[in-house]
Amino acid sequence: MNTDRKILAVDNDENALYNLRQEIRMQEPLFWPQCSLNDPKEEPVMKSMQKFVAALLGTALCAVLLATAAFAAQASVAVTLPVSIRTAGADPEPNAAYTLCLQAVDNAPMPDGAQNGQYSVTVQGAGDYTFPQITYTAPGIYYYQISHAAGADTRCTYDATVYNVTVAITNKQDGTGLESAVTAHTGPSADKRDAMLFTNVYAPRPTTPPTATPTPKPETPVVYPTPEPTPVTRVLIQTGQLNWPIPFMACSGVLLFAVGWVLDRKESLA
Secondary structure, three states, X not given: OHHHHHHHHOOOOHHHHHHHHHHHHHHOOOOHHHOOOOOHHHHHHHHHHHHHHHHHHHHHHHHHHHHHHHHHHHOOEEEOOEEEEEEEEOOOOOOOEEEEEEEEEOOOOXXXXXXXXXXXXXXXXXXXXXXXXXXXXXXXXXXXXXEEXXXXXXXXXXXXXXXXXXXXXXXXXXXXXXXXXXXXXXXXXXXXXXXXXXXEEEOXXXXXXXXXXXXXXXXXXXXOOOOOOXXXXXXXXXXXXXXXXHHHHHHHHHHHHHHHHHHHHHHHHO
């Protein structure tokens, strides 16, 4: 190869060898890395490249560490605590209300709306319920107490069980975030419960004797007094001979006589 001959020709000339290598780099860039470069003039360049590569690796490592720390700071997990209510005995009142209480121990995280480490919720009727979710941002062991508040129904014996709840927050094995484990017990920590269940027992409703319907009294009939009959005066119709024409005719005759006498006296005087 022509390049080999040039290297042999200038083997004893340091400047010529350096210039030749620069020429080789320009003409055959794939060839020069294979050459043994023991030239003192190139040592500063190599050292600069080594420092650059080291700085680049250090920067990448810092970026990875910062990203990991930022991810760990933003990692969180939400946990909901389930609770069940059941009834036994007699039937409860329609739309019976029950109050569930969540109490934090040692300032453990609480759901939104909690006050002074306490959260209460009122539900209607028996069923399965959950407290609002609790958000955890750091690994740790957190403790709570869950209870059932007594109500006002005198027929109901409200469950007074108090559950001690433990929420364990740990890092995932793959380092991608947090995970949780919830356990509950009512006594020693070994006495674990599968579910937090409250059972309210109702007594029968008191029997009320039927109200007797009063028998209506018969109404006393009103007796009105019988009016006495008014005596009827009977007028008999006159039959037979009439007596009234005789006095009438007599009076008429006297009257006519008087009128005639008066008229006669007037003529005599005239």
